[in-house]
Amino acid sequence: MQQESIFIEDQGHQLHLKHIYNNAGGVPILMVHGVVENGRIFYTEQGKGLGCYLAEQGFDVYVMDLRGRGLSTPLINAESDYGQYEAITHDIPLLIDYVFNKTGQAMHLISHSWGGVLVASVLARHSEHLTKVRSNLCFGTKRMITIGGFEKYLKVDLFYNRIAPKLAKRKGFLDAVKYKIGADNETKQSLAHSITWVNKGPWHDPFDGFDYQSAAGEIVWPPTWHITGIKDSILGNQVDVKHFIEESKNTNAKFSLLAKRNGNAIDYGHIDILTSSHAINDHFPVVADWLKEY
Numbered sequence: 353m354q355q356e357s358i359f360i361e362d363q364g365h366q367l368h369l370k371h372i373y374n375n376a377g378g379v380p381i382l383m384v385h386g387v388v389e390n391g392r393i394f395y396t397e398q399g400k401g402l403g404c405y406l407a408e409q410g411f412d413v414y415v416m417d418l419r420g421r422g423l424s425t426p427l428i429n430a431e432s433d434y435g436q437y438e439a440i441t442h443d444i445p446l447l448i449d450y451v452f453n454k455t456g457q458a459m460h461l462i463s464h465s466w467g468g469v470l471v472a473s474v475l476a477r478h479s480e481h482l483t484k485v486r487s488n489l490c491f492g493t494k495r496m497i498t499i500g501g502f503e504k505y506l507k508v509d510l511f512y513n514r515i516a517p518k519l520a521k522r523k524g525f526l527d528a529v530k531y532k533i534g535a536d537n538e539t540k541q542s543l544a545h546s547i548t549w550v551n552k553g554p555w556h557d558p559f560d561g562f563d564y565q566s567a568a569g570e571i572v573w574p575p576t577w578h579i580t581g582i583k584d585s586i587l588g589n590q591v592d593v594k595h596f597i598e599e600s601k602n603t604n605a606k607f608s609l610l611a612k613r614n615g616n617a618i619d620y621g622h623i624d625i626l627t628s629s630h631a632i633n634d635h636f637p638v639v640a641d642w643l644k645e646y
Contacts, residue, residue: 353399353407357423358414360450367443368423369450370395370415372403378412379486380455381643382448386465387546388526388534390422391415393464393626402462402626402636409640411460414451419443421536428537430524435541437559440473445481448474452484460487460643461574464626465587466546468493468578472600473557475574476567486646488576489639492588492622495596497550499589507586513547555599569601575646576602579635581620582611588622610635 358369370391383394383403394415395403407413418439420428451459463471468490475482497508511533520526520540528534538546548558555565578597580588590609597605610620617630625631 353404355395355397359423360446362443362446365419366425367419367447368417368425369447370403370417370423372407372413372415373411374407375410376412378410379643380412380414380451380457380459381406382451382459382461383413383415384444384461384463384467384471385416385418385421386463386467387542388528388536388538389464389467390536391417392422392535393623394462402631402639405632405636406640406643409644411640411643412455414447414459416444416447420539428525428539432525432539433541435539435543435559436470436473436545437541437557439470439542440477440557444470444474445478448481448484458484458486460489460646461485462489462491463493464491465493465622469495469549469596472568472596473564476564476571476600477562479567479571482571482574485574487643488574489643490576490578491625492580492584492593493578493596494588494592495549495555495599496552497586497589497592498552498595499586499591501585504586508550513551516543517547565599565601568599573600573602573604576605577608577642578605579608579610579625579639581622581625582609582613583619583621584625586622588625608635 353374356371360367385391385393395401403413403415417424461471520543526538526543528537545558578593580593610616617634
């Protein structure tokens with residue numbers, strides 16, 4: 353298995369793609385990470401993670417770092433004036449086009465957490481990209497958090513909705529790495545945009561008002577599979593994952609809950625659904641088989 357970094361110059365930024373492959377001619381996969389993350393949720397330099405596993409199965413894997421995260425430069429700082437609008441309308445479509453033009457093949461899209469919301473928004477808003485997509489696979493993806501409880505109050509209502517914006521305003525961006533609340537940082541705009549969507553409200557763009565929900569009802573979704581873990585109590589709770597499937601009008605989407613009671617090795621949570629040592633012998637092979645169907 354080989355790994356290489358690809359840097360795409362664009363509008364004063366370098367967008368990073370980690371290319372992982374045994375067979376560069378295999379069916380391509382583009383992976384998209386979530387909030388306060390970067391592409392390393394899918395791979396390690398030592399060959400672990402879903403991206404590396406799928407490369408060993410013959411897929412041609414590309415893992416993106418969203419603008420300013422991971423190895424994309426410049427890194428997020430107080431001058432970073434972009435949010436999820438730029439990811440949806442420019443960066444992700446740009447990298448879909450790059451992988452499609454480089455490989456000459458339609459690709460699978462795999463995302464984690466908020467990355468799945470961004471991907472769904474891209475497909476609803478830019479339906480011309482649907483011909484370049486074989487399937488859409490999401491781990492722990494929800495748009496709104498509708499469930500209640502004390503944990504939700506602490507993590508979402510108190511910290512994410514109230515404290516995090518104050519921290520971002522003070523420094524000019526959310527220094528999630530410093531505060532040990534994530535693997536990467538967020539701009540003030542991306543934080544504000546995601547807060548708008550996480551709270552109960554319409555799936556409309558916070559920047560220009562685009563109605564994603566109406567647009568979602570006008571497209572034919574690619575084969576879609578939403579997977580979450582039974583211990584993912586807040587960030588990918590099964591109730592909210594199912595709500596997003598319904599909201600996106602993806603009537604043929606498949607849903608799976610990873611839990612010991614359903615035959616899995618462990619009860620999975622939001623992060624270990626991709627990082628647990630059990631995953632390579634548990635659900636990763638099932639994922640690979642599903643991808644090969646398309």
